[in-house]
Amino acid sequence: MAIPAQSQARVDMPQGFLDRLEQRFGDQLQTGEAMREQHGSSESHYVAMLPDAVVFAHSREDVVALVRICSEFLVPIVPFGAGTSIEGNAAALRGGVSLDMTRMDKIIAVNAEDFDCVIQPGVRREQLNEYLRDQGLFFPIDPGANATLGGMASTRASGTNAVRYGTMKDAVLSLEVVTPQGNVIRTATRARKSAAGYDLTRLYVGAEGTLGIITELSLRLHPIPEAISSAVCSFDGLDGAVDTVVQSIQCGVPLARVEILDSLQMRAVNRWSKLDYPEAPTLFFEFHGSPAYVAEQVVTVKAIAETNGGGEFAWSNRPEERNKLWRARHDAYYAAVNLREGAIGWATDVCVPMSRLAECIAETHKDLATASMPATILGHVGDGNFHVVFSIDPDAPEEMREVEAINARLVERALAMEGTCTGEHGIGLGKQEWLVAELGDAVEEMRTIKRALDPENLMNPGKIFSL
């Protein structure tokens, strides 16, 4: 994927800048190679793009101070969470400061009666759910990785529960944001809905840190369902699996999770997680509700699966079995990458209207059959969203080019079906030309907003689009 030349230019650190940072941040400033390497790399295939410095924020005041200093010296800031994004979203493309938010990890308040909580952006998904469990609450958005909530908001993450509970767009009630000018704003109140002015909350959710730094989040929570059942069911073909999901949703079944994995992905999962599921197209299900309601959903879905070539349902109803099942699903990416020794992963995602999903997956599957490296399909089939994970040799540039071409065909296919070039990974560095292919002139409106709110282009510059 070509990165526009203007954005590639690294900014030289101005004289006196690092001294000024050291003065203000002391030990919170780190400039060692290893630390910069860690903050400039990611789990995906992008080459490392190192920041010149890493600053660990402990408070909103730290963020304000850093933004003001960087604004004075015209140095870019790239906010950094768990580093689990996969489109180069947190790479320090132009150098500057990687702002590590992971030490801002306090859960400030849980308002159980209101089903919401207030947290700092460095809180991780699993940490939050462990904290909430005793109160009978949970936070549903689950992208697999144990990401920070600030990062999840910034990339508009979703994942396995989105089919029932929505994405970060739906989960965030309100944000505290430090603007590029160093002002602290609050985008909304704790009210569950509002018609008060422009929806700034939704503007910062998915902005990938290009408009400001999130320093606090209010999130919607949900009661832990009285009954939870998980099951695995394999199918004769991918189309039968997809049709089962489409028909279940059409029957009004509120599937809490429904994941598709193709045969090769199942082989990878079995190997990686030491399981022995059939190596066939498979659905992982989860049902939430009262015991009677879950039982009713299961009857409906089993009947639908049967007419679509589905086999027996293998149930995982005890919490530890369920956790094992979803751990295997979450590790599917690593499982796929490790189909080859020494390989690195390249994950991509598209999302299409449900009516086109079977066709989109079938054509993609056909295309992957000719690929010279292992490539698996898995995804959040209830949203029309799926991933392809390629296991590539990092020392073989021709493989990179081959994947680029397959990825291009995949995105073109999704766009032709009125879909989007990314359901949940974001644009980052990798999908900028596809964003334009998808939304055309609307991208100019985005650029206008970016220029207005961040006129010096210091907030994660060169991501989503170049200016």
Next chain:
Amino acid sequence: MAIPAQSQARVDMPQGFLDRLEQRFGDQLQTGEAMREQHGSSESHYVAMLPDAVVFAHSREDVVALVRICSEFLVPIVPFGAGTSIEGNAAALRGGVSLDMTRMDKIIAVNAEDFDCVIQPGVRREQLNEYLRDQGLFFPIDPGANATLGGMASTRASGTNAVRYGTMKDAVLSLEVVTPQGNVIRTATRARKSAAGYDLTRLYVGAEGTLGIITELSLRLHPIPEAISSAVCSFDGLDGAVDTVVQSIQCGVPLARVEILDSLQMRAVNRWSKLDYPEAPTLFFEFHGSPAYVAEQVVTVKAIAETNGGGEFAWSNRPEERNKLWRARHDAYYAAVNLREGAIGWATDVCVPMSRLAECIAETHKDLATASMPATILGHVGDGNFHVVFSIDPDAPEEMREVEAINARLVERALAMEGTCTGEHGIGLGKQEWLVAELGDAVEEMRTIKRALDPENLMNPGKIFSL
């Protein structure tokens, strides 16, 4: 509510402007007093603010042409739907052109398998649902009035079903918008989720026409539930009614609708809709699901109501009974206004976290007890959102001042409880100072976006904020 002086200035129609409009629009241009009066007035207490001309759009090309002409002559445009907004959102504050969208009322496509549809902005809520019924689908957002979908998107409308199905923020998949520069953009695809760039869809939803003109909408639809049950239940006190709702939600009951009406509002409803419910604090419920699931929800909610001083449930299960019940709820505003002969209505709304709702309603009820005009409380109690409707004498300025003071206390109360100054009516003209009280410096970010996207300030100028 004081309107800042700068915004009040009417724009004089530049020479040649109306001729140019006539040339392009012929009969679609109307400048008669009655037509301008109709487009400058509303159902609420605001004084009429007449446009200089009314243009009826038949197509996006008409909208583009009008925007370009107005941009050339620097004349404001105020988009106009059903005229049912109640915070002066569509008043022609600075004159100019009222752009009537009601003739763009085509349902372009219904994609039943994808649970979505594509429509023009002048389509009305009831028209859409009549069209969808045969396909087993419905569009849930229901603000009561038979509003246009374009208007509902622009004010981020919600209403009785929001507790289960969300607001227009959740219902809109994608918009086609004509920008202030006359470009046509599409904010998203038909995919159910996307992480592709800034969420322009949510930016235009709730922008009250200040950033561009919506010319097409893709909307999420839902399957008509297999079973629907509606019931009315009266309570000893308002707090018992509110507690019933809070506890039901905490038990995970997915209430489809739950509306509160105080005793005076019930008297008004009985008189206006010729019904004979007890004149006591009352909840209107609706339950959706499979027959077994609805039955289960009902058992839970009845038990909770009983412990909170609730009486018998009066059921309306046949469609015509249900329609009668919800028609009465929708007419509650007119019922309240008509408690006095010759009166006009002033409706306001706030929304607070659920844990504060009982307290907020109780304090408001106490405050209203001293009011010199009839004033009722009703609202979407499952969201923490409620309305006060005042029935005022249009010839008594002291009543207007009294309501202003009560409204101010109401909004201050809601803000002190971490709520919002408007759950669903929007800011329009009436709540601009409260928007600032609620969100402070965040309003400056909104202004920056407005200035960047509409630098000449021609799109519904003076609404939400003045520049």
